[in-house]
Amino acid sequence: MPGVVLAHEVDWEGFRAAARALALGGIPPDSVVWSVRAIDDLFGSEAPPVSGEGAFRLPRALVSLAETVIQASDPQRFALLYGLVWRAFQGDRHLLEQITDPLVDRANRLAQAVRRDTHKMRAFVRFRVVNDGGEARHIAWFEPSHFIVEANASFFVRRFAGMTWSILTPYRSAHWDGAELAFTPGASRGDVPDDDRLAEYWRVYFSAIFNPARLKIGAMTSEMPRKYWKNLPEAAAIPELIAKAASRTEAMEQQTALSAPRPVLRRARAPAALPNSDLARARAEAVQCRRCPLWGPATQTVFGEGPADAAIMLVGEQPGDHEDLAGRAFVGPAGQLLDRALKEAGLDRAALYVTNAVKHFKFAPRGKRRIHVRPETGEIEACRFWLEIERAHVAPAVTIMLGATAGQAVLGRTVAVQKDRGVPLPLASGWGVLTVHPAFLLRLPDQEARAREYELFLRDLTAARTLAEAATRPISPS
Amino acid sequence: MELLDKLAILADAAKYDASCASSATDRRDSLKGGIGSTEGSGICHAYAPDGRCISLLKILLTNACMYDCLYCINRRSSNVQRARFTAQEVVELTLGFYRRNCIEGLFLSSGIIRTPDYTMEQVVEVARSLREDHGFRGYIHLKTIPDADPALMALAGRYADRLSINVELPSQEGLDAFAPEKDLPGIRRSMARLRLRIEEGREKGAPRFAPAGQSTQMIVGADASTDRQILGASTNLYSSYGLKRVYYSAFSPIPHASSALPPRAAPLLREHRLYQADWLLRFYGFAEEEITTGDDDNLALDMDPKLAWALAHRAAFPVDVNTAPRETLLRVPGMGVKSVGRLLVARRHRRLRLDDLARLRLSLPKVSPFVVTADHRPRFVDSPRLATALPRQLSLFA
Numbered sequence: 001m002p003g004v005v006l007a008h009e010v011d012w013e014g015f016r017a018a019a020r021a022l023a024l025g026g027i028p029p030d031s032v033v034w035s036v037r038a039i040d041d042l043f044g045s046e047a048p049p050v051s052g053e054g055a056f057r058l059p060r061a062l063v064s065l066a067e068t069v070i071q072a073s074d075p076q077r078f079a080l081l082y083g084l085v086w087r088a089f090q091g092d093r094h095l096l097e098q099i100t101d102p103l104v105d106r107a108n109r110l111a112q113a114v115r116r117d118t119h120k121m122r123a124f125v126r127f128r129v130v131n132d133g134g135e136a137r138h139i140a141w142f143e144p145s146h147f148i149v150e151a152n153a154s155f156f157v158r159r160f161a162g163m164t165w166s167i168l169t170p171y172r173s174a175h176w177d178g179a180e181l182a183f184t185p186g187a188s189r190g191d192v193p194d195d196d197r198l199a200e201y202w203r204v205y206f207s208a209i210f211n212p213a214r215l216k217i218g219a220m221t222s223e224m225p226r227k228y229w230k231n232l233p234e235a236a237a238i239p240e241l242i243a244k245a246a247s248r249t250e251a252m253e254q255q256t257a258l259s260a261p262r263p264v265l266r267r268a269r270a271p272a273a274l275p276n277s278d279l280a281r282a283r284a285e286a287v288q289c290r291r292c293p294l295w296g297p298a299t300q301t302v303f304g305e306g307p308a309d310a311a312i313m314l315v316g317e318q319p320g321d322h323e324d325l326a327g328r329a330f331v332g333p334a335g336q337l338l339d340r341a342l343k344e345a346g347l348d349r350a351a352l353y354v355t356n357a358v359k360h361f362k363f364a365p366r367g368k369r370r371i372h373v374r375p376e377t378g379e380i381e382a383c384r385f386w387l388e389i390e391r392a393h394v395a396p397a398v399t400i401m402l403g404a405t406a407g408q409a410v411l412g413r414t415v416a417v418q419k420d421r422g423v424p425l426p427l428a429s430g431w432g433v434l435t436v437h438p439a440f441l442l443r444l445p446d447q448e449a450r451a452r453e454y455e456l457f458l459r460d461l462t463a464a465r466t467l468a469e470a471a472t473r474p475i476s477p478s
Numbered sequence: 479m480e481l482l483d484k485l486a487i488l489a490d491a492a493k494y495d496a497s498c499a500s501s502a503t504d505r506r507d508s509l510k511g512g513i514g515s516t517e518g519s520g521i522c523h524a525y526a527p528d529g530r531c532i533s534l535l536k537i538l539l540t541n542a543c544m545y546d547c548l549y550c551i552n553r554r555s556s557n558v559q560r561a562r563f564t565a566q567e568v569v570e571l572t573l574g575f576y577r578r579n580c581i582e583g584l585f586l587s588s589g590i591i592r593t594p595d596y597t598m599e600q601v602v603e604v605a606r607s608l609r610e611d612h613g614f615r616g617y618i619h620l621k622t623i624p625d626a627d628p629a630l631m632a633l634a635g636r637y638a639d640r641l642s643i644n645v646e647l648p649s650q651e652g653l654d655a656f657a658p659e660k661d662l663p664g665i666r667r668s669m670a671r672l673r674l675r676i677e678e679g680r681e682k683g684a685p686r687f688a689p690a691g692q693s694t695q696m697i698v699g700a701d702a703s704t705d706r707q708i709l710g711a712s713t714n715l716y717s718s719y720g721l722k723r724v725y726y727s728a729f730s731p732i733p734h735a736s737s738a739l740p741p742r743a744a745p746l747l748r749e750h751r752l753y754q755a756d757w758l759l760r761f762y763g764f765a766e767e768e769i770t771t772g773d774d775d776n777l778a779l780d781m782d783p784k785l786a787w788a789l790a791h792r793a794a795f796p797v798d799v800n801t802a803p804r805e806t807l808l809r810v811p812g813m814g815v816k817s818v819g820r821l822l823v824a825r826r827h828r829r830l831r832l833d834d835l836a837r838l839r840l841s842l843p844k845v846s847p848f849v850v851t852a853d854h855r856p857r858f859v860d861s862p863r864l865a866t867a868l869p870r871q872l873s874l875f876a
Contacts, residue, residue: 099824100834123523127578138577158507159515163577198574204482205575208489209536210526213730213743219529223522234524234580241527252731253741297714299670300663324718325670365717367760 003033006078009147009171010070011036016063019082020056023089034078059088061096065111071118071147072110080106117146122155124228125167129196138165141192141231149174153181168192189231199233206234212245213252279308279393282386286359292382294360294375299324304355304390311468312347313396314338315387316356317405317437321370324361329354334439338402341438341454345461353394357409358383372439380409397430397471400464403437422460424467431467435460479561485571487561491541491552492587494732495644496695496725498522500533500582500617503639503690512613513576516639520582520617534585534619535572539563539600543589547646547657548739549700551732552589558734565603572608576616583617583639584608590623598626598634605637617690624661624668635675635687640722643668644695648711652701656738669694669719676720691722698752699744700729704775709755713766716759726752751777758784761815762808785811785868788848798850799830811868812844844868 004018022032058066066081074080083103088095098104127138138160149167153174156167166175168187175182220238229235283303289295302319305328314330322332330338342349357380363370375383387409391399401407407415410432411425417436425432436457444450500520507515522531540562541552551558563571572584586604590597601620608614620638622631634641643665647653650662672692679687694715696708712724728749731742755777758764762784769783771790778786788795788811797810799821807818817838824834829852836842847856847864 094827097823098827099820100828100830100837102837105837119521123521125579129577140579155515155517158509158517160513160577160579161508162511162513198578201482201485201571202575202578202580204486205489205535205537206524206526206532208486209493209530209532211493211528211530211730214528214530214728214746216529216746217527220525220527223529223531224525232524238527245527249731249743252733252735255733255735297718299666299718322674325674327667327670363717365713365766368716368720370717 002027002031003035004078006034006036009036010150012067012070015066015070015078015081016058019085020058022082023085024056029079029083029086032079032082034082056089058085059095062088065096065107067151068111068114069107071114071151073146074110077110080110114146114148117144118148118152120144120228121148121152124224124232125156126199126231126233127165128193128199130193135164138163139192140165140167141187141189142167142169143227143231144169147171150183153183157181195233203234203237207237207241210241212241212248215242215245217242279390282389282393286386289359289386291385292360292379294358294362294379297363297365298360300327301359302327302329302356302361303359303386304329304353306353306355306394307351308353308394310351310353310394311397311472312351312464313353313355313391313394313399314402315399315406315410316354316402317439318356318358318375319361320372320439321361321363324363324370329356333442334437337438337441341457341461345458345465347461347465353390353396355387355390357387357406359386375405377408380405384409391429395429396468398464398468399427399430399432400461401432401434403435403440406437407434421456422463424463431471433460433464433467435464481567481571484561484563484567485537487559488537488539488541488563491538491558491589492536492585494551494727494730495536495585495587495621496530496727497585497619497642497693497723498531498533498536499640499690499693499723500619501690502722503617506615508613508615512615513573514583514614514616516582516615516617523580523582533582534617535575535581535583536585537563537568537571537587539565539568539586539588539597539604540591541589542591544592545590545657545659547660548736549646549656549697549729549732551734555736556732556734565600565607568604569607569612572616573612573614576614581616583614583619585619585621587621594623594625595627595630598623598630602630602633602637605634609637619690622668622672624665628671631671631675632685632687635672635679636685638688640690640693641672641688642693642695643672645711645715646695646697647701648696648703648707652703656701666718669715669721673719691720693721693723693725695725695727698726698728698749700739705748705752705755705777706770706775708752709759709766709770712756713759724756726756745779747779748777751779751783755783763805764809781868782811784809789864795848796850796856797848799835800825800850800852810845810848812841812848 002022006014062084069077069081080103084095084107096104099108121142121144125140125142127140130137130139149169149172156165157176160176162178164176164178166173168191171186173184173187175184229238286301286303289301295301302323316330319329320332320334323329339349358375362373362375362379364373399410401410404415404417407417410427415434417434420434422433422435425434436453441450441453441457444453501518503516505517520533522533524532526532541558542560542562543552543554546554568586575581576583586601588597588601605618605620608618618638619640619642620634622634622641622643624643645662645665646657646660653660653662669692675687676691678684679689696711698708715721715724726749728744728746729740755769758769759766768787770777777783788809794809797806799807804818804822807813807821808815817840820838821830824830824838828834831851831853832842832846835845835851846854847868849856
């Protein structure tokens with residue numbers, strides 16, 4: 001029966017060469033005996049006993065699994081891996097996707113154990129600091145369950161590249177001198193110095209961060225099994241923390257019963273007052289608006305902004321996600337499209353008063369996003385209170401209504417945007433021009449329709465500008 | 479006061495904050511200088527006997543506070559012993575513990591002293607010194623103060639991986655009764671500003687801003703808020719501010735507490751159920767209304783919320799594991815996101831039987847009453863006895 005002797009426990013190159021040769025030589029898994037050369041004999045793996053002709057590439061997924069599995073302490077791992085190599089060689093495609101195949105399952109379990117051990121090493125290695133002639137050296141003792149030191153050392157290099165450190169384990173030790181990584185044979189626990197001064201600080205921290213009213217020993221030991229405790233400085237504090245938890249909690253509860261009565265609570269809140277004629281004051285008071293339930297889920301009231309003597313007022317539907325976060329109207333995607341259109345229509349946004357019919361964002365939560373929900377008549381009516389204050393103070397010559405909700409809010413009736421758009425509509429004060437909401441343009445799926453509708457939108461904005469210019473032109477003797 | 483005594487006081491003062499994550503930030507290492515690394519998933523370096531992981535050095539800069547939040551051990555009217563670290567002391571402790579591989583980094587919070595801006599300045603200075611004076615590449619989580627100057631927030635975001643503001647209670651009514659200085663709309667406006675800044679920071683070439691996002695915490699069982707209110711608040715917070723996590727912290731008795739508070743700890747099982755529900759909302763496609771329907775405004779304590787949903791929707795079962803789509807499988811009690819992913823891969827190659835499910839690490843007693851496999855069809859889906867026959871996790875120690 002062919003025997004393969006690998007150079008060391010994680011001799012991946014040796015295993016790969018042997019496995020390839022065996023497979024090409026047609027040697028099935030149950031007729032190979034795998035072993036590792038004794039520790040004091042460090043020179044190379046024995047040449048594979050057979051070699052076949054031809055090429056055979058291991059699938060990448062299998063290589064990556066095998067690199068992990070080979071670190072497992074199970075002596076059967078080489079045979080197991082060769083079993084997988086053999087099946088891949090036999091043409092078993094998608095081998096690793098057959099998760100419930102017994103052989104694949106065994107390999108996955110070993111890989112999982114190795115990954116867990118790797119993670120625990122990263123978590124539970126504790127360096128002690130010794131000063132060698134002024135330079136600090138960091139030394140740790142760790143007892144892994146698998147052969148993980150070689151593969152895991154690079155993690156500690158990336159993290160502690162500027163330090164000089166050694167991690168000693170029973171089977172192998174890793175050393176970093178600030179430039180080179182080196183491995184030496186295993187060591188013993190006695191080679192590591194005693195705790196340094198900071199270990200005591202760490203124990204104090206560990207004890208203080210523990211909450212005795214939440215004792216959950218099982219939750220601790222499932223993640224930090226007792227086998228690791230002897231090398232963790234903080235673990236020395238655990239027995240006493242557990243023993244005293246109940247009495248400490250009881251003492252706290254007793255103190256509670258004896259404590260002083262609850263202090264008098266005061267909350268400074270602006271007194272509710274009706275808005276008066278000052279637009280700025282209305283804006284300040286709208287912050288607290290509770291006229292409809294939309295304030296609850298929203299972040300803030302988004303009031304209008306712009307010069308109080310603007311000739312044109314722009315009324316949208318309601319703030320969107322971005323506007324709700326920023327507290328300003330038309331700053332999201334629809335706002336950017338609006339800005340572009342205003343510019344092309346010869347309008348300066350800074351000279352306009354820009355607001356919305358409804359001042360809170362109405363939405364439905366969907367995971368990490370909020371989906372816009374159209375406001376209902378009751379909400380539009382409730383918010384008209386603010387819009388009318390804005391309209392009364394700004395008294396624009398022209399009001400541009402963006403979409404049906406804005407139209408309804410300004411005109412006080414339901415409107416058909418496509419029917420009434422672009423024509424001057426008489427208002428109690430000034431003129432109104434109805435057009436689509438820019439978000440409507442963003443929702444159009446096809447490019448052509450979007451371009452067409454954008455032109456119509458521009459035409460409506462231009463009509464509004466012309467109207468405003470006519471209305472505000474000083475009457476001059478001709 | 480000795481540094482060791484300060485450490486004991488200021489760690490004790492920080493332990494009621496449940497947040498411990500050190501994940502989800504950008505990848506860094508110290509190969510080109512400095513110290514430390516972050517590689518996607520965080521590392522829990524120790525576990526205290528309360529079962530909570532210790533990943534970051536979680537301390538307060540000071541436990542002196544102008545605020546008087548009744549549930550807080552550090553409130554103004556508490557007679558707890560006060561202490562204050564210098565920025566330098568926090569920096570040295572962080573580096574000292576980090577070099578010994580005890581922590582992934584620092585989670586620094588503070589009581590409010592003098593003004594919100596002054597406090598925030600002190601907190602930011604620690605982070606600045608770690609990053610700029612010592613080239614610290616580990617994880618930094620800073621608690622931010624809602625009313626602090628935006629310029630300080632910008633600095634905090636530049637140095638920190640994660641920022642957080644705790645809402646503590648789900649409603650302003652609750653805060654009015656327990657935390658008179660806390661203003662929920664103000665907290666929400668701050669979270670909104672953070673979300674905008676975090677999103678700007680993700681754009682190419684933008685200055686770094688808290689790449690691990692923001693999180694928050696709610697205390698459970700200090701006031702009368704129901705699970706429905708709490709989960710409603712979470713749903714709103716996740717969708718509005720893109721929070722990475724909402725932490726739930728069962729109210730736990732504190733020394734010298736106000737008599738307005740419950741004298742005993744809220745059941746840890748309630749906290750656990752809220753986390754399970756939170757996961758169902760975020761990863762399992764459940765809507766909040768599905769989890770908290772029915773007459774009870776609180777989650778059942780005697781079974782997990784997914785099992786409760788399944789028992790209330792028997793008509794949805796059994797589910798055929800060989801044909802059902804992913805979103806249906808995710809609703810089967812006992813099936814997790816990972817196992818469903820593995821199941822979907824495995825069933826491409828064979829018709830799954832019960833022993834396949836076992837190899838997918840599924841618990842057959844939990845799963846089998848709800849699924850059909852090539853060799854199994856459950857008998858009891860309609861039986862009223864099913865509810866009592868199923869294995870349950872009644873204890874957190876199981």
